Amino acid sequence: MTVTGLVQGVGFRPFVHRLAGELGLVGFVGNDSACVFIEVQGPEGSVERFVARLASEAPPLARVESVTTTIMAAGHDAAFRIAESSPASGPRTLVAPDVAVCADCMAEVLDPRDRRYRYPFTNCTNCGPRFTIIRDLPYDRPGTTMAGFGMCSACRSEYEDPADRRYHAQPIACPRCGPSISFERGEEVVRGTDRVLVELQRSVVAGQVVAVKGIGGYHLCCDATSDAPVERLRVRKGRLDKPFALMVPDLATARGLASIDGEEAAALESPARPIVLVRRRPDAPLSGLVAPGNPLIGLMLPYTPLHHLLFLPVPGSGSVPPHCLVLTSGNVSDEPICTDDAQARVRLHGLADGFLTNDRPIHVPCDDSVVRVVDGRVQPVRRSRGYAPLPVHLPVEVAPTLAVGGELKNTFCLASGRHAWVSQHLGDIENLETLDAFRRCVDGFRRMYGIAPTRWAADGHPGYLTRRWALENAGGVPVVDVQHHHAHLAAMMAEHGLDGSSPVLGFAFDGTGYGVGDDGRPEIWGGEALVADYRGFERAGHLRALPLPGGNAAVRNPCRVAVAYLAALGIDIERWLPAAAACDEVELGVVQRQVERNVGCVPTTSMGRLFDAVASLLGVRHRITYEAQAAIELEALAEHGALDPAAPRWSFAVDDDNVVDPGPVVRGLVAGLSSGAEPADLALGFHDAVARAVLEVAARLRPRYGSMPVALSGGVFQNTLLTRLTRVGLEHEGFEVLTHRLVPPNDGGLSLGQAIIAGHGGG
Numbered sequence: 001m002t003v004t005g006l007v008q009g010v011g012f013r014p015f016v017h018r019l020a021g022e023l024g025l026v027g028f029v030g031n032d033s034a035c036v037f038i039e040v041q042g043p044e045g046s047v048e049r050f051v052a053r054l055a056s057e058a059p060p061l062a063r064v065e066s067v068t069t070t071i072m073a074a075g076h077d078a079a080f081r082i083a084e085s086s087p088a089s090g091p092r093t094l095v096a097p098d099v100a101v102c103a104d105c106m107a108e109v110l111d112p113r114d115r116r117y118r119y120p121f122t123n124c125t126n127c128g129p130r131f132t133i134i135r136d137l138p139y140d141r142p143g144t145t146m147a148g149f150g151m152c153s154a155c156r157s158e159y160e161d162p163a164d165r166r167y168h169a170q171p172i173a174c175p176r177c178g179p180s181i182s183f184e185r186g187e188e189v190v191r192g193t194d195r196v197l198v199e200l201q202r203s204v205v206a207g208q209v210v211a212v213k214g215i216g217g218y219h220l221c222c223d224a225t226s227d228a229p230v231e232r233l234r235v236r237k238g239r240l241d242k243p244f245a246l247m248v249p250d251l252a253t254a255r256g257l258a259s260i261d262g263e264e265a266a267a268l269e270s271p272a273r274p275i276v277l278v279r280r281r282p283d284a285p286l287s288g289l290v291a292p293g294n295p296l297i298g299l300m301l302p303y304t305p306l307h308h309l310l311f312l313p314v315p316g317s318g319s320v321p322p323h324c325l326v327l328t329s330g331n332v333s334d335e336p337i338c339t340d341d342a343q344a345r346v347r348l349h350g351l352a353d354g355f356l357t358n359d360r361p362i363h364v365p366c367d368d369s370v371v372r373v374v375d376g377r378v379q380p381v382r383r384s385r386g387y388a389p390l391p392v393h394l395p396v397e398v399a400p401t402l403a404v405g406g407e408l409k410n411t412f413c414l415a416s417g418r419h420a421w422v423s424q425h426l427g428d429i430e431n432l433e434t435l436d437a438f439r440r441c442v443d444g445f446r447r448m449y450g451i452a453p454t455r456w457a458a459d460g461h462p463g464y465l466t467r468r469w470a471l472e473n474a475g476g477v478p479v480v481d482v483q484h485h486h487a488h489l490a491a492m493m494a495e496h497g498l499d500g501s502s503p504v505l506g507f508a509f510d511g512t513g514y515g516v517g518d519d520g521r522p523e524i525w526g527g528e529a530l531v532a533d534y535r536g537f538e539r540a541g542h543l544r545a546l547p548l549p550g551g552n553a554a555v556r557n558p559c560r561v562a563v564a565y566l567a568a569l570g571i572d573i574e575r576w577l578p579a580a581a582a583c584d585e586v587e588l589g590v591v592q593r594q595v596e597r598n599v600g601c602v603p604t605t606s607m608g609r610l611f612d613a614v615a616s617l618l619g620v621r622h623r624i625t626y627e628a629q630a631a632i633e634l635e636a637l638a639e640h641g642a643l644d645p646a647a648p649r650w651s652f653a654v655d656d657d658n659v660v661d662p663g664p665v666v667r668g669l670v671a672g673l674s675s676g677a678e679p680a681d682l683a684l685g686f687h688d689a690v691a692r693a694v695l696e697v698a699a700r701l702r703p704r705y706g707s708m709p710v711a712l713s714g715g716v717f718q719n720t721l722l723t724r725l726t727r728v729g730l731e732h733e734g735f736e737v738l739t740h741r742l743v744p745p746n747d748g749g750l751s752l753g754q755a756i757i758a759g760h761g762g763g
């Protein structure tokens with residue numbers, strides 16, 4: 001029989017071996033690159049029980065997709081054994097993600113009598129690195145970055161003992177035979193686990209920044225409880241405000257820093273160990289520079305034995321372990337995460353005061369994942385370590401397809417049949433370094449899964465490097481352009497298992513997506529209501545297109561967008577308005593003239609830009625240093641607002657074509673400001689107005705299309721206040737509401753949508 005699914009690298013063969021032994025069956029089990037194959041002989045009842053228990057009792061990390069059995073002539077096995085792996089062609093098996101160290105392994109790490117006491121690379125078949133160390137399938141030691149470490153006799157006997165937890169655990173290691181850590185500071189190199197950890201702890205106490213090699217790359221780490229080291233890291237990284245992720249030793253410490261509900265605790269402790277965005281306590285003992293202007297902080301728990309050891313006293317040393325560490329991707333701004341030791345030494349040279357490194361190579365870079373609990377459910381913000389490369393199961397068959405994703409927060413997706421392998425987060429592909437990392441990962445996936453795409457998919461934006469790369473490298477295979485917001489919505493349909501036989505009404509709200517207007521000219525879309533299936537979409541409504549200055553300068557300066565909005569809507573730009581006051585004379589004049597003469601402007605329906613404009617209008621944020629900063633701070637302000645039930649609420653004007661005009665809302669905000677209303681109340685009123693506009697468009701379309709599920713996608717819906725208001729309103733009117741659970745609402749989800757659209761014959 002053959003078993004497919006996530007059955008390699010997760011202790012599946014030892015499990016089969018034990019199960020067969022228990023039931024008195026003989027035969028063998030083995031891996032090839034496509035599946036696990038098993039042959040058993042024994043009494044009929046036992047064989048049946050064996051098949052049933054294969055799926056129901058599989059090890060924690062395994063995912064059995066199918067068990068195919070065939071009856072054959074009796075073999076000659078006298079016992080049950082594990083067969084040699086056989087490389088095979090054809091569709092490949094699933095690769096496991098990297099998962100957090102398990103409780104059994106940690107118990108050993110903390111046990112002074114255990115031979116793995118304080119060993120940073122302890123792992124077993126239930127835990128440890130996978131995706132980042134696999135060079136080739138089938139998943140066996142020679143195919144991993146552990147190939148260079150010969151097993152000692154003790155490890156070898158565990159590896160070969162079917163009763164052992166480490167039976168065929170490919171990354172098996174111990175202090176005698178496995179990787180080891182070292183601390184480098186200039187020319188000085190310190191070795192020995194405890195001495196290295198003392199160096200790390202002393203450096204952190206001294207306020208230094210240390211590069212720490214982890215599972216999927218280097219982190220930069222420093223003490224999160226005082227300003228000086230965090231400030232130092234910000235200056236060196238050139239990262240002014242964007243929040244830093246934090247690692248704390250345990251859930252109890254996390255609870256001291258943030259209010260954490262049951263779902264958030266479960267996410268923090270899940271085997272994927274993502275960064276979880278949680279609400280910071282006002283009295284949290286943390287530097288304010290960790291996440292300036294943001295009520296949320298990103299927390300994660302240790303996921304390797306090394307991370308656990310960072311927070312523990314080193315016996316006999318007297319050194320003080322940290323309480324909370326900044327742990328941010330080890331890269332220079334806009335570059336990919338460092339994985340290679342030699343490169344890290346060069347690229348992180350000016351950023352880190354020391355390096356805690358090790359001699360286990362990282363084959364595949366993989367950033368930490370980020371999630372947020374929205375309405376009691378985990379929503380990915382960045383799907384990476386711990387999740388990738390688990391496939392998304394598709395509701396329809398697709399041809400072999402490579403979708404290259406968008407530009408910001410890029411992922412790509414390789415799909416075939418009912419599987420879509422969405423890559424780890426690769427960051428913003430805006431320069432040659434990131435494009436090169438992207439290309440290497442694409443090559444790796446294609447080799448790993450043995451898929452030769454018969455079509456490629458890309459975003460329609462002619463300026464995206466990923467699209468240009470696709471056009472140059474597809475080698476005669478057609479490249480399908482997939483409209484940006486269509487891709488967002490198809491991803492939603494795919495993850496909710498919709499087969500596309502009936503459409504959804506999707507609201508795709510984001511900052512920038514390439515669209516083509518009725519006159520055939522390029523526009524910036526981002527406030528879209530699309531009736532969509534996998535074959536195509538109809539633009540059923542959108543935010544009114546206004547000529548707004550295009551390009552990065554507008555995105556970085558919300559005050560210019562605000563002023564442009566006022567000019568485009570014909571509202572007087574009074575100097576006391578916070579947005580106007582934030583502009584200098586020159587930019588005020590330039591922006592006004594640009595809009596009035598329609599020079600350097602692009603017709604824009606972007607909801608993201610409207611949020612930026614309102615943030616500046618209300619005096620929240622006029623210039624940003626990271627993406628979506630203004631909208632994040634506007635949401636934070638709105639959470640303190642209140643709606644006066646007696647007061648009239650201003651609303652978007654929706655016309656017969658479902659064009660949504662923000663004029664009345666922007667005028668309402670200006671009037672509110674001039675009458676001295678609380679900005680927080682105005683901010684909440686704006687969120688409420690956007691939610692009601694969605695509801696109005698949905699209600700207007702219902703008679704024409706009947707009841708359709710309503711999908712809320714695009715980066716703007718990372719705003720949980722907006723999502724909640726919109727969802728509650730829609731559900732109250734009887735709409736079924738879809739939000740993202742598997743891929744992010746932001747552009748990290750595009751590749752999945754592109755893959756299913758192109759692979760299923762649309763585009």
Ligand code: ZN
Pocket residue numbers: 101102103104105106122123124125126127128
């Ligand atoms: Zn383990």
Ligand code: ZN
Pocket residue numbers: 151152153154155156173174175176177178
């Ligand atoms: Zn060993």
Ligand code: FE
Pocket residue numbers: 484488510511512513714715746747
């Ligand atoms: Fe988008």
